[in-house]
Structure formats: C-alpha cells, structure tokens
C-alpha cells in the first residue's frame with residue numbers, strides 16, 4: 001500500500017469557483033490562471049473542469065504545451081512573456097499569446113523575421129514596480145508594436161499591487177487604475193487588469209479579460225477580511241492523510257525534534273504520515289488546526305520531514321488509520337479552510353497549495 005497521504009482535487013468545486021468568477025464579471029472574458037502547475041493542483045487535474053474558461057494564463061512554455069496536448073485550442077497567455085528570442089518560435093508553433101513588459105522583449109519581437117500574427121499584451125508598470133513600461137514610455141512602446149506586421153492585436157495590461165486591501169488608508173486600486181486609464185485613453189485595444197482580488201472586490205472595474213487565479217482554487221484573496229465562504233468559494237484541494245501511530249503522553253512528556261512541545265497534563269497524540277517533504281510547512285506551530293475524523297484538532301510540536309503529531313485527546317474514536325485532513329474537506333464534507341492553516345503558519349493559501357510535493361498521490365474526485 002502506498003503511504004496514505006493524498007491530495008484530492010475536487011472537480012465540482014473547480015467548476016463552481018470558475019462560475020463565481022464569471023458571475024462577478026459577466027461582461028469579461030475569464031482566463032483561468034494555471035501557472036505553477038495550476039497552483040500545485042496539476043494542470044491535467046484541473047483542465048477538465050476549466051474547459052469553459054475563455055483562455056488560460058501561465059508562465060512556462062512547457063506548461064502551455066501540456067495544455068495543447070490536452071486538446072485546448074483557445075487562447076493561452078504567457079504572463080511573463082518570452083525569456084529569449086528563441087521562445088517566439090514556440091509561440092508561433094503553439095499559437096501562444098504573450099506579455100511584452102520590457103525593451104528587451106520588444107526588440108526580440110521587432111527582429112523576428114518569420115510571418116506571424118501574434119496577439120500580445122503590452123504591460124504597463126502602473127505602480128507595482130515589477131514588470132512593465134512606465135506610463136511615460138507606454139505609448140511609444142505601443143506605437144512601435146502597432147507598426148509591426150507580426151502583431152495582430154495589442155491588449156493593454158497591468159497588475160494591481162493592493163487589490164486585496166487598503167493602501168495607506170486609501171483605496172488599494174485607485175492610484176493604479178487612474179494612471180492606467182489616462183495612459184491608454186487615446187489608444188485602441190482591449191484591456192486586462194483584474195486578478196482574483198479585483199474580480200471579487202471591484203466588479204465595477206472595466207477589464208475586457210480578467211485573470212482569475214487563487215479564487216478558482218477556493219482560497220480567499222483578501223483573507224481574513226473575507227473568508228472563502230464569504231465569497232462562496234469551495235475548497236478544490238484536500239490534503240488528507242492518516243494516523244499511523246498513537247502515543248499516550250504523561251504530564252511533562254515532550255514531543256518531536258527539539259522537544260518544543262511539553263505536555264502539561266496526560267494526553268493522547270496521533271502521529272500522521274505528513275511532513276515538510278510532502279509540502280506541509282515546517283514552520284507551522286503547535287496549535288495549527290487540523291481535522292481528525294472530521295473533528296477539529298491541532299498540531300503538536302515540530303513538523304518532521306515525514307511526520308507530524310496531532311492532539312487526539314478529545315477525538316474518542318481516533319485509531320491507527322483514522323483520517324486526518326491538513327486542509328480542505330474531510331471525506332464526510334467538514335471543511336478546514338486552507339486560509340486558516342496558512343494564517344497560523346505565517347503565509348497565504350497560495351504558498352501552501354503550490355508547495356505540495358511530487359511524492360504526494362494526486363486524485364480527482366467529484
């Protein structure tokens with residue numbers, strides 16, 4: 001028998017969450033962001049549920065090729081664009097759209113000599129200061145692209161830094177949205193600006209295409225202001241394992257490496273087949289929530305490479321083989337939101353789902 005740790009990918013939840021994105025933005029094309037192997041879910045595992053998306057967005061040409069192999073014939077957008085002039089050949093062969101965020105990329109496209117009709121996304125640096133043309137240089141970049149025979153369409157693109165929250169006590173989006181709209185005012189072409197936080201919090205924004213990522217995977221982009229339940233999002237990944245041993249502790253007994261946990265009374269703990277080599281964060285402290293037989297409990301002591309300990313003193317029917325849910329849904333439907341586990345571990349749901357490692361067995365379920 002394989003080790004009992006499993007990541008269950010929930011097809012209906014993926015479909016449901018995509019429908020929530022569409023409901024918030026009924027007049028926009030909804031692209032499903034599947035970078036980082038679909039936020040750790042596996043592109044092949046989510047693809048059947050996302051076939052009603054208007055397009056896919058990701059970073060790696062290798063991942064784009066997997067989507068084409070699965071049969072996807074619609075738009076695919078490379079969010080960071082090309083990394084070398086040679087990548088343009090793959091974009092041509094695989095019919096990929098790509099972001100142009102830098103002078104380098106613009107030069108490569110200008111020098112591309114083969115016949116092509118690329119759909120490109122010209123990225124503006126509207127304040128995030130990672131990628132994109134500064135507003136002062138944006139129009140000149142657009143004009144250079146607009147002259148090229150190898151360019152078919154140019155979509156205006158930007159990315160919000162604060163759509164999940166307030167910025168310096170003001171709206172998180174206004175400062176970027178205003179400069180973006182002013183800069184593109186006299187230029188033709190569609191635009192794409194919204195990520196999940198903007199889709200959910202600012203459905204009033206105009207974005208011909210939206211790029212929905214984390215919300216599709218059932219994590220709230222603005223937790224703890226809103227929970228996934230507040231946004232009517234369902235967990236799409238359940239990390240489940242089992243108890244493989246039980247220990248009865250006396251007062252003052254310690255648990256795990258470094259003896260970071262010392263019992264203050266007699267208690268019973270379960271040892272779970274899940275550790276940081278499965279992607280569970282080593283930094284998760286004592287008290288981080290888990291479900292044992294669908295009953296809420298907590299992590300005890302330090303996370304090991306292959307194991308962790310949970311308190312089962314109050315879980316009367318816990319035995320070797322009992323189900324433990326690290327995040328997501330138990331087999332009887334009880335939910336432990338990934339955002340709660342992330343918050344306890346000092347991170348966000350994105351990082352937890354992306355970190356699940358290859359040795360975990362992935363399965364799809366309705």
Ligand SMILES: *Cc1c(COP(=O)(O)O)cnc(C)c1O
Nearest residue numbers: 033079159195196211212213214
């Ligand atoms: C990852 C990414 C998104 C999706 O962001 P979420 O917060 O997961 O919705 C959108 N746009 C760009 C450019 C991205 O890199």
